[in-house]
Amino acid sequence: MLNFKYYSPTSVIFGNDAVDKLGKQIAPEVKTVLFHYGGGSIKRSGLYDQVQSILKEKQVKVVELGGVEPNPKLTLVREGIALCREHQVDLILAVGGGSVIDSAKAIGIGVNYEGDVWDFFVGKAQPSSCVPIGVILTIPATGSETSPNSVVTKEEGLMKRGVKSDLIRPAFAILNPELTLTLPEEQTFAGIMDILSHVFERYFTTTTPVDVTDLMCEGVMKATIENAYKLRNNPNDYDARSEIMLAGTVAHNGILGVGRLEDWASHRIAHEITALYGTTHGVTLAIIFPAWMKYVSAERPDKFVQFAQRVFGVSREAFTDPAELANEGIRRFEAFLSDMGLPKSFKEAGLPADQLDLMTEKATLFGALGGYKKLEAADVKGIYKMAL
Amino acid sequence: MLNFKYYSPTSVIFGNDAVDKLGKQIAPEVKTVLFHYGGGSIKRSGLYDQVQSILKEKQVKVVELGGVEPNPKLTLVREGIALCREHQVDLILAVGGGSVIDSAKAIGIGVNYEGDVWDFFVGKAQPSSCVPIGVILTIPATGSETSPNSVVTKEEGLMKRGVKSDLIRPAFAILNPELTLTLPEEQTFAGIMDILSHVFERYFTTTTPVDVTDLMCEGVMKATIENAYKLRNNPNDYDARSEIMLAGTVAHNGILGVGRLEDWASHRIAHEITALYGTTHGVTLAIIFPAWMKYVSAERPDKFVQFAQRVFGVSREAFTDPAELANEGIRRFEAFLSDMGLPKSFKEAGLPADQLDLMTEKATLFGALGGYKKLEAADVKGIYKMAL
Numbered sequence: 001m002l003n004f005k006y007y008s009p010t011s012v013i014f015g016n017d018a019v020d021k022l023g024k025q026i027a028p029e030v031k032t033v034l035f036h037y038g039g040g041s042i043k044r045s046g047l048y049d050q051v052q053s054i055l056k057e058k059q060v061k062v063v064e065l066g067g068v069e070p071n072p073k074l075t076l077v078r079e080g081i082a083l084c085r086e087h088q089v090d091l092i093l094a095v096g097g098g099s100v101i102d103s104a105k106a107i108g109i110g111v112n113y114e115g116d117v118w119d120f121f122v123g124k125a126q127p128s129s130c131v132p133i134g135v136i137l138t139i140p141a142t143g144s145e146t147s148p149n150s151v152v153t154k155e156e157g158l159m160k161r162g163v164k165s166d167l168i169r170p171a172f173a174i175l176n177p178e179l180t181l182t183l184p185e186e187q188t189f190a191g192i193m194d195i196l197s198h199v200f201e202r203y204f205t206t207t208t209p210v211d212v213t214d215l216m217c218e219g220v221m222k223a224t225i226e227n228a229y230k231l232r233n234n235p236n237d238y239d240a241r242s243e244i245m246l247a248g249t250v251a252h253n254g255i256l257g258v259g260r261l262e263d264w265a266s267h268r269i270a271h272e273i274t275a276l277y278g279t280t281h282g283v284t285l286a287i288i289f290p291a292w293m294k295y296v297s298a299e300r301p302d303k304f305v306q307f308a309q310r311v312f313g314v315s316r317e318a319f320t321d322p323a324e325l326a327n328e329g330i331r332r333f334e335a336f337l338s339d340m341g342l343p344k345s346f347k348e349a350g351l352p353a354d355q356l357d358l359m360t361e362k363a364t365l366f367g368a369l370g371g372y373k374k375l376e377a378a379d380v381k382g383i384y385k386m387a388l
Numbered sequence: 389m390l391n392f393k394y395y396s397p398t399s400v401i402f403g404n405d406a407v408d409k410l411g412k413q414i415a416p417e418v419k420t421v422l423f424h425y426g427g428g429s430i431k432r433s434g435l436y437d438q439v440q441s442i443l444k445e446k447q448v449k450v451v452e453l454g455g456v457e458p459n460p461k462l463t464l465v466r467e468g469i470a471l472c473r474e475h476q477v478d479l480i481l482a483v484g485g486g487s488v489i490d491s492a493k494a495i496g497i498g499v500n501y502e503g504d505v506w507d508f509f510v511g512k513a514q515p516s517s518c519v520p521i522g523v524i525l526t527i528p529a530t531g532s533e534t535s536p537n538s539v540v541t542k543e544e545g546l547m548k549r550g551v552k553s554d555l556i557r558p559a560f561a562i563l564n565p566e567l568t569l570t571l572p573e574e575q576t577f578a579g580i581m582d583i584l585s586h587v588f589e590r591y592f593t594t595t596t597p598v599d600v601t602d603l604m605c606e607g608v609m610k611a612t613i614e615n616a617y618k619l620r621n622n623p624n625d626y627d628a629r630s631e632i633m634l635a636g637t638v639a640h641n642g643i644l645g646v647g648r649l650e651d652w653a654s655h656r657i658a659h660e661i662t663a664l665y666g667t668t669h670g671v672t673l674a675i676i677f678p679a680w681m682k683y684v685s686a687e688r689p690d691k692f693v694q695f696a697q698r699v700f701g702v703s704r705e706a707f708t709d710p711a712e713l714a715n716e717g718i719r720r721f722e723a724f725l726s727d728m729g730l731p732k733s734f735k736e737a738g739l740p741a742d743q744l745d746l747m748t749e750k751a752t753l754f755g756a757l758g759g760y761k762k763l764e765a766a767d768v769k770g771i772y773k774m775a776l
Contacts, residue, residue: 001403001630001634003405004403006402008397009396009397011395012392012393012394014389015391015392209627212608212635214607215607215610219600219603219604222603223599227599239597243389250604250643255643259630
């Protein structure tokens with residue numbers, strides 16, 4: 001185990017009565033709230049009205065900024081920063097999925113920064129303050145409700161980049177699984193792929209031994225996969241929605257990754273597909289992960305052997321060759337993706353194959369990727385090719 | 389899954405360089421620190437001098453209060469409260485195991501309370517403030533380094549009682565597994581039993597489904613048992629010490645118990661043994677848990693069937709009767725305790741059998757115990773008897 005620091009101070013309020021508790025989470029000293037959200041779904045569901053009514057009761061001034069798109073855009077972040085400065089906002093309330101939360105975080109760190117907020121995303125500056133952030137989550141996927149991460153897309157040049165700082169971990173996160181009962185199928189299963197990916201990025205490591213966290217990772221993966229099947233059979237299964245929502249938070253609050261080298265190559269490789277084609281984040285992960293697994297497992301099958309056995313219950317006895325055992329785990333994961341209706345390749349997703357060089361160049365702009373196996377540009381292109 | 393709130397704000401600094409980072413954890417506004425510890429072990433190990441030297445470098449005023457005994461006593465807590473008031477202490481630094489940390493927490497909530505601090509332990513009052521607490525952990529066991537719990541013994545009447553409040557969760561916890569390499573055998577394995585007990589109290593629940601947390605509980609149990617065997621073979625195994633130290637924190641920071649009814653009967657039943665005979669907390673848990681398991685499993689074998697299969701790998705096929713399968717899991721747990729050199733009964737611990745009525749009366753003073761099965765006084769006495 002490596003030395004580490006772990007800090008996850010977000011208050012998680014979970015359950016079918018969680019939104020009712022919003023008022024209690026807003027500190028008495030809060031005077032002005034930026035109510036940040038996406039499109040019309042929270043208006044149709046009644047959540048918008050419920051939030052407005054609670055904020056009115058708390059007698060805080062409400063500044064609204066809707067219109068966050070999937071893969072949140074820098075232009076709207078800048079608009080949010082201007083609004084916060086103008087109205088002296090002291091709480092940003094993000095109501096929605098990961099895009100809304102990531103947009104709120106980016107706004108939060110930009111408000112008291114004199115330079116351009118994009119500086120944080122290209123490593124030119126480190127956040128030194130953030131307006132407190134509250135969350136009402138409507139899509140379990142990114143884990144942004146407790147994570148220290150924000151990913152934003154700069155429209156100019158289609159650059160999708162992230163920032164990481166403990167300062168942007170939300171103060172509170174309200175998680176009501178009922179809000180997810182009506183999610184469209186693609187959002188449900190792309191979200192589940194996103195959740196699994198956050199475990200994968202931690203699980204596939206060269207650090208050994210990491211017994212406690214490996215077993216916890218495997219538990220979260222198994223519970224996620226099992227409950228994904230339940231939702232495939234019955235999207236209205238509140239219990240399964242609850243397990244997925246909890247898994248989404250645990251997968252990315254950091255506890256599964258303590259004391260180990262993490263990977264994150266697949267995220268960077270997948271990001272470039274979204275940046276070019278606007279493909280849903282979780283879908284790009286379904287496209288890239290099987291290819292990444294096959295590519296790196298060919299060189300280092302050890303952790304994939306464990307994955308096959310412990311997550312998918314593949315019997316060691318059935319395979320004399322460890323590489324074949326590892327491949328069987330990857331095959332079962334691919335079968336899971338198919339069962340969930342997710343594309344596992346560019347072809348299945350209907351994406352063109354003619355921009356691999358551009359994507360490779362952008363993904364490796366700041367150097368090699370990954371931890372389990374270090375990936376140079378040629379490796380990254382190899383993974384894109386395997387994913388065609 | 390039940391509705392829940394989860395909040396665990398402690399900064400965990402983990403690794404063989406963790407103590408060096410103490411200075412960074414002390415906020416600039418801290419002027420006076422209460423340095424709280426137990427006996428001479430931290431002086432012998434050099435930790436005492438290291439802490440003094442870091443505090444000197446930070447130029448804070450240091451008030452010392454050593455002498456915390458196992459099962460921390462109310463008298464010393466009151467002394468600490470008086471010291472904090474006299475010197476306007478703004479950080480209590482607990483250096484030691486769970487007893488020192490629990491004592492520090494009790495002092496912390498007493499400082500600004502006008503009544504008697506014991507009020508919090510008998511439910512007469514709820515803490516409304518706490519002096520910030522920092523921890524340097526030397527014994528992985530109680531999980532008090534991130535938990536919201538403190539257990540203190542009132543000498544008069546030998547009452548051992550607990551208080552629970554998010555206010556007493558430490559601000560930071562410094563965990564260096566190297567500090568545990570020289571722990572005596574009994575402290576090592578009694579601590580491991582304590583860690584397992586914190587998972588048991590959450591795992592054995594009537595709440596279903598709880599897939600994510602069940603699988604995480606099972607992972608932490610398996611990793612703990614596996615690494616306990618490693619330490620039995622080689623107490624100097626830094627990696628195994630690390631896994632145990634991490635398991636101890638995860639087992640009791642709350643995440644394994646979210647959304648489920650917890651039990652805690654065994655802790656109350658075991659506490660009365662310590663109160664009467666001063667027996668180490670972890671040892672009393674080794675005495676009581678097998679008896680509790682047999683007693684409640686006879687009526688509700690379901691979770692014990694899962695425990696046998698998933699934690700100890702007992703094959704379902706080998707047993708036609710679920711009760712027998714459940715019992716096999718309990719037998720394997722008992723074998724583990726024997727392998728660790730822990731007593732599994734009053735007899736093995738050399739304790740007399742003549743105070744069962746008194747212990748039963750005290751354990752059930754505030755009513756029935758437990759969640760998995762509600763235990764009235766007759767049940768509690770039955771468990772003591774099974775543990776003889």
